[in-house]
Amino acid sequence: MPVSPQSYTRIVYAQPTKGLIDVKTFRAEEVPFDLKPGADEVVVRIDYLSLDPAMRLWINDGDNEFNYTAPVQVGQTMRGIGLATVIEAGENSGFSVGDHVSGTVGVTEYNTVKASTLTKIDLSERSQLLDFIGPLGHPGITAYIGLFDIGQIKAGETLVVSGAAGAVGSLVCQLGKDKGAKVYGTVGSAEKCKYLEEDVGVVKALNYKSPTFREDFVREFGKIDVFFDNVGGEILDFALTRLNMHARVVLCGSISSYTSEAVPFKNFSHVFFHRARVEGFSLIDQGHRFADARAYLAEKVAQGALKSKYHILEGIEEVPMAINMLFRGENNGKLVVKIAHD
Ligand SMILES: NC(=O)c1ccc[n+]([C@@H]2O[C@H](COP(=O)([O-])OP(=O)(O)OC[C@H]3O[C@@H](n4cnc5c(N)ncnc54)[C@H](OP(=O)(O)O)[C@@H]3O)[C@@H](O)[C@H]2O)c1
Structure with missing residues (x-):
């Protein structure tokens, strides 16, 4: 069973940037572990983070025409999609300790997340965990x-x-x-x-x-x-x-x-x-299509008709500068960062 640490690291949006991310755009912060779930929340350990071109858009000003979702504010933990393991579950969350989940978990080693925003991962299909930020994600x-x-x-x-x-x-x-x-x-x-x-x-x-x-x-x-x-x-x-x-x-x-x-x-x-x-x-805008898409994609993965190549980096401190790899074409496959050390 996953256990809570004394402290953990999160990546905070520190300073706006033009163009690519630079060394001052984000800072790593080590904070004491004091996470507790509300009744409809879970505390998760983040296992893998997906690096997405949209992360560059998420730190644009609110007025920016490209920003299709609320921007991350200076001082906030950076938004990030990832795979995580539930380490404590609120009583109405519908999750149990040890469940694998995917969703917007943040660029952090641990987080408290609303259960309704997470998807439970069923590893029973012929798939690996990473596929849930690849062909099944x-x-x-x-x-x-x-x-x-x-x-x-x-x-x-x-x-x-x-x-x-x-x-x-x-x-x-x-x-x-x-x-x-x-x-x-x-x-x-x-x-x-x-x-x-x-x-x-x-x-x-x-x-x-x-x-x-x-x-x-x-x-x-x-x-x-x-x-x-x-x-x-x-x-x-x-x-x-x-x-x-x-x-x-x-x-x-x-x-x-x-x-x-x-x-x-x-x-x-x-x-x-x-x-x-x-x-x-x-x-x-497409939440109503996710179930059909997931069912189709799971069948194709099970048939071996759909494969993904992963470009895996390691360690949460790598995340900020690695976002630039997407804009330089330096990723060979789906760019992910392994966060949890198991
Ligand atoms: N509509 C949606 O809901 C939605 C959801 C997810 C992603 N997206 C979009 O889908 C696209 C692909 O995302 P992804 O996550 O799959 O990233 P990705 O393709 O794995 O990585 C980005 C790739 O873009 C190419 N690239 C970077 N700068 C370029 C440029 N100036 N001109 C041409 N190619 C360039 C690079 O490949 P090369 O080496 O080939 O240049 C780079 O490897 C992005 O535009 C993303 O915003 C949209």
Whole structure:
């Protein structure tokens, strides 16, 4: 059974930043362990934290147009999604000591969390714990809703995914392939192209940093039925010139503009010419779809049709600077930090 320590470390938002996180943006604080659950709360030990591009948005000013959820305030513990173990359960929480849970647990080693915001993890399926911040967690649900509900992908269609080797992107590629689509991806390195073609099984992956990227895109990908966009900016603008009639453009994320100015669009008229649909979505509006998504994804994981690669760092102090890895393309797979030392 997990036991409470004398003290624990949490990462506090210390100072606003422009662009990437710097050494002053966050501070690590060691505090005495005095956590007690209310009746509808649990005290959890955090086991793994998911590092997400949205963490950079969560510390933007409230006025920032990108901030789709309340910003974290200076002095508060940083928000973070993770996997945790219940070490004390309030009487009405519905959880027991030792339960594995996922949810917004904070960038901290221990926390008190409202039970209603947590999901109990059932490890009975053919899955490992980390899958609950991978294909069975928010990246998987994002891929499912974006590709099926918004993208309406069909067998035989051409699917192009940007940010294709990342947590969400690699799952979109696999779900698309499993549906019978012809899947292509764009990524930032030759190594990621190789991973996508050899391990994920896309037809062709292209490095957007190559000087011949645009010609290669036209030659290799042909015209697009569904463009699943994780990155925004110039890649999205160019992809708009390659749409088939009635194409769907799924705006999942726009990581190229989270730490720098967004680029102006030149090609939006192609949406009209091709009677295409462009639709953004956010998981925060999609709670009603989670159960269906989880059931589908669990079946695919059990069949071995959906795999995830994890890039694992260790220690809570690593979290602040590691967020930058997402913006430099330095993560090879879903970026996670192991927190609990067992
Ligand atoms: N809509 C939703 O509800 C929802 C939910 C979760 C995530 N998202 C979004 O989904 C996207 C992917 O998130 P993730 O967690 O799966 O991250 P990820 O893809 O695992 O990591 C981010 C990747 O973005 C790429 N990237 C960074 N800067 C770039 C740039 N300027 N241009 C092109 N590519 C760039 C890098 O890959 P390369 O090496 O290929 O450049 C990097 O590895 C993000 O935009 C995120 O905000 C949306």
